[in-house]
Amino acid sequence: MAIAQHWLERVRPSRRKVLRTALLGAGMAAVVRPVRAASSRVEALITRMTLAEKAGQLSCFNDEVRPVGAVFNPVVDPRGRDAMLADIRAGRVGMLFNGYGVAGARVAQAAALQSRLRIPLAFAADVLHGCRTIFPIPLAEAAAFDPDLSRRAARAVARETTAGGIHWTFAPMVDVARDQRWGRVAEGAGEDVLLNRVLAAARVEGFQGPDLTRPDALLATPKHFVGYGAVRGGMEYAAVDMSMAELRETFVPPFAAAFAAGAGATMASFTDFGGVPVSANRPLLTDLLRGELGFDGVCVSDYDADRELIAHGIAADEADAARLAILAGIDMSMQSGLFVRHLPALVTSGRVPVAAVDQAVRRVLTLKERLGLFDDPFRSIDARAERRETGSxxxxxxxxxxxxxxxxxxxxxxxxxxxxxxxxxxxxxxxxxxxxxxxxxxxxxxxxxxxxxxxxxxxxxxxxxxxxxxxxxxxxxxxxxxxxxxxxxxxxxxxxxxxxxxxxxxxxxxxxxxxxxxxxxxxxxxxxxxxxxxxxxxxxxxxxxxxxxxxxxxxxxxxxxxxxxxxxxxxxxxxxxxxxxxxxxxxxxxxxxxASGQQPWSYDRRSTGRPAPDSDPMAAGRSHWRDAPDRALYPFGSGMGYTRFALSELRLPAMVAAGAAVPVSVAVRNIGARTGTALVRVDLHDRVASRSRPVRQMKAFARVTLAPGAETRVALEIAGDALALVASDGTWRIEPGAFDCWVNAGDDAEIAGAFEVR
The missing domain is CATH 3.40.50.1700 (Glycoside hydrolase family 3 C-terminal domain)
Known part of the structure; x- marks a missing residue:
């Protein structure tokens, strides 16, 4: 059974249908989940809140009550411990981030409960690959090609993180990354769409667990919505420009998978997208995120990103930046303090409708309610759990x-x-x-x-x-x-x-x-x-x-x-x-x-009109660099063990109906002298389509462990909607025609076939 399919069976039945779409198919037109109505408790709070208190709930700040000592970003709006606690008591803070430890969390939460409306704080952190116990970077973990391992790792990290007084992580990063010059490649799952989708869902499930109110549940925040991995020249924070077809086919699917798995928050990208920074980009943060994907959680700005709209050149001043961000769909401003300083006056002057602020507050308070914080403000603030779980x-x-x-x-x-x-x-x-x-x-x-x-x-x-x-x-x-x-x-x-x-x-x-x-x-x-x-x-x-x-x-x-x-x-x-x-x-x-100059590059690149033959990759007049062929030294999926595998007896249908699943099976034999594990993957190429297609792209994978001389038949299934594309007219559809199919179990173990979609 393919790993993506096997992992799907672990998911609660209420999510399985939408998750199948996000994991195994195109899924971009599907609504991930119905929009939740706010509870009477949340609505009652909103009616009692002043504009200043609403702006406070929409603001998160670096935790200066229990700082960890590491500095990850430029210093913006420093306050100091005493001033921070005073702001919390005044209702001007909704969340603290990047602090650690139960003792400080108890002090900060006690201050929040002294505020007029006693709305509890949420505590968040950038826990990307471990809290106190550091795991491999996410890119390394992705090399295991095992969503169950990723789920178990995220669950272990969640137990230790929540024991340190944290409710919310700004992870996983689900940006597909095809340019290795970009430093944040390290934080994600690499260049392949399917692997990113499957691991995004697994990590969300692992972080959050079965019930967000549990003390060891860690709210997940897939980031950075959307397209950040395609920054120009691989330069951090640079501009992004791409077709909407590329956005939907490559960069949106991992977010859809994460939302279908239950992620309650997302983080907006720092970057300019097509000339409009994402923090002010309503077509992305409202039309696409809320409309097409049906996301009803909290959208957090990245660090100081709303204020950076001024440097981008689309906001005249801080008040204008706050206005653009809230109207685009940012629910919570991180560190800049712009919402606290400017939202009340923006509403009073009529430049921002109070309904827009109320909707953002509704989402934030609903999320705190889902985390169980109204019923137990000191949830995950337990010194005994901290001692038991930390470094266990x-x-x-x-x-x-x-x-x-x-x-x-x-x-x-x-x-x-x-x-x-x-x-x-x-x-x-x-x-x-x-x-x-x-x-x-x-x-x-x-x-x-x-x-x-x-x-x-x-x-x-x-x-x-x-x-x-x-x-x-x-x-x-x-x-x-x-x-x-x-x-x-x-x-x-x-x-x-x-x-x-x-x-x-x-x-x-x-x-x-x-x-x-x-x-x-x-x-x-x-x-x-x-x-x-x-x-x-x-x-x-x-x-x-x-x-x-x-x-x-x-x-x-x-x-x-x-x-x-x-x-x-x-x-x-x-x-x-x-x-x-x-x-x-x-x-x-x-x-x-x-060579470095090949970047960006991915194994599933599209062909050119003059592709170079494998037998002569430097053929004159063909697609290559003057000093390097158009191929990788070690392409996606490369790797070996201390044994070898052989494939035989590929079985796949000659013809399938559009939308039907495609069963694929192959005999795998360990021809070496040691027990080993093969990664069996299925790649496809759509020969003729209304838009040019990847030369090959992974559509299913599985792992199988075999003793020396042992053989087994591995069955995989390609979901029918995994054959869909964003056509030249902008719609998702499956087009009839022939598909080339390769099944691979190592650098020198590959078998090929073909089928047709009618």
Whole structure:
């Protein structure tokens, strides 16, 4: 059974129909859920609220009552603890974000209950891949291609996060990302639409659990609505321009899946979209989000994004920016303070209808009611739960599982891996060998780097003789070390095998960290070249928050592992794979390019009128760069284990009716000597359509574990509406014609067929 289909069966029946549409089909015309009527309690509060109190409920601010110490954004509107508490008592704050800890949350909530109407605060945070216990970055987790794992990881993170006095996370990020220069690739699920859709839904279900009123329920906020992943040139916060067909086919579906799974909030994108910043873009935030998708939750601005409408050049001043944001569909202003300062006067002057403010307040209060905060303002503010859940054995066990499952083996010449635990002298060389400062990666929120286990610790714990490991940095992340190269070369020559731990530092990926050249830093590349020149076999342990363009000794190393930023359990996870304790099962959720200049690039790109043949990708007069073919070094889905698989007996119908499901099955056999897990995926290409279609695009996938010599038949199902497209006239439809079909279970295991839709 395909993973997307299998995961769907876990969903509550009341959501299954709409979720099937969002996960497996086009689904853009479907209303996700009926609009909820506000309760009598909420309506009664609205009638009693002053304009100032309404504006307060629509405002969230950085938590200065219990700050975590990390600074993620420019300082805007600082207040200090005492002033913050005074504003809370005056009803001028609806939510605090990026604070942590039960003791401070109790103080802040007690202040809210001293306000005139006693409306409780909600507490939120950017918990993207763990709270105190840091998990792999979301892009790494996506490499597992396993929505059940993502759901379990999100559930574990939710238990620990809510135990620290947080109700709401600004996650998951569901932006499809095809440009690896963009730093925020690290926060999402990569370049494929289906994988993004399935993991968006799984993460929402995991964060929120079965009941939002439970103390361990963490409200999810899929972001950034919409199109942020297509910023021009891969530059953070830059403009976005695309066709509405591309928006609907590629960037909207993960949001539809997240909303169908029950997400109660979303966050608007920072960016200009087609000349109108999203924070002021009513066609996107009202017509598309509320109308077409039927979303009835809370839409939060990104940090200071409403005030930034002035810098965008579409707002004359702060009051004008607040007016544009509320009328576009922003319900809650983050950090700028514009709603508190300007909404009352805007309503009084008639520039903003009071009905628009009331509707936003209605959504915010309804969400607080859904979270159970009116009935229990101190829900999730329990010191006993904080002690029990924070850094528990269970959450660390889950973090290690996710980290191990995230690693992708990209190259393994002559079966260099797995390594034996005895009899080999190993040199661990590179700036990340004994480094803990960069384990967690970007947006690790409340994590403590000293809790992490580095690669050296993980490898030593696996060796029968820990003295068989020598460790040399060789260089820094971007700077040389005096004598570092010489010591590294000496260590390599004295070893039987070299582990080369190189790549990006934690501050080179994530928000605000776009790169024009997505390469290994030059000083590390130089280290790789001299180490390779010793003639010792090299295993590259690549650390990164995006796909990288690899070159020279790094690209050509006998063994290459994509290890991302794996968080607290980095060392044990890498050691598990290196020594064969766990089979590598990860696959790339993003394509590794031949060169930085290929960006943006994705495996499901559309063909040109002059495609280059596979047999001669540099053929004259065909589509390629002067110095690189139009293909990836390692495309989406690449990865291998310590065994191999073969496919046979592909079965699919010759003809299907439009809208009918397409059954696909294939025999999968483990032809290697070890038990392993195959990722079986089905890709399609629509040969002739009213708009040009992707050269191939994944439509279903499943994982199957087989012992050596074992064979099984894997059945997958492509939902009929997964064949739909946004046609040239702007409507979703399934067009008749022939579809090419490929079933793949690894780089060298593929079988092809075709069917026709009538």
């Amino acid at each position: 054995v269970a959450i660390r066990r889950t973090a290690r599982e996710v980290a191990t499952r995230s690693i992708v083996l990209l190259r393994n010449d002559r079966d260099l891996l797995p390594l034996p635990r005895t009899g080999r002298r190993i040199a661990l060389i590179g700036p990340f060998g004994a480094d803990r400062a960069n384990l967690n990666g970007p947006w690790s929120f409340a994590g403590d780097a000293t809790d992490g286990i580095d690669i050296a610790q993980g490898v030593r714990a696996m060796l029968a003789d820990p003295q068989a490991l020598s460790v040399e940095a060789g260089c820094g992340i971007v700077d040389p070390l005096p004598g570092g190269i010489e010591r590294a070369v000496a260590a390599a020559r004295a070893a039987d095998v070299v582990l080369l731990a190189i790549g990006e530092g934690a501050d080179m990926s994530g928000e605000g960290n776009s790169r024009t050249a997505i390469v290994v830093p030059p000083v590390q590349q130089a280290l790789a070249e001299v180490v390779a020149a010793t003639g010792r076999p090299v295993v590259v342990l690549l650390r990164h928050g995006r796909a990288l363009a690899l070159d020279g000794a790094v690209r050509d190393a006998p063994a290459l592992l994509a290890t991302w930023f794996l968080g607290e359990q980095t060392g044990p996870a890498i050691a598990d794979i290196l020594f064969g304790v766990v089979e590598p099962t990860g696959r790339l959720p993003v394509s590794f390019p031949m």
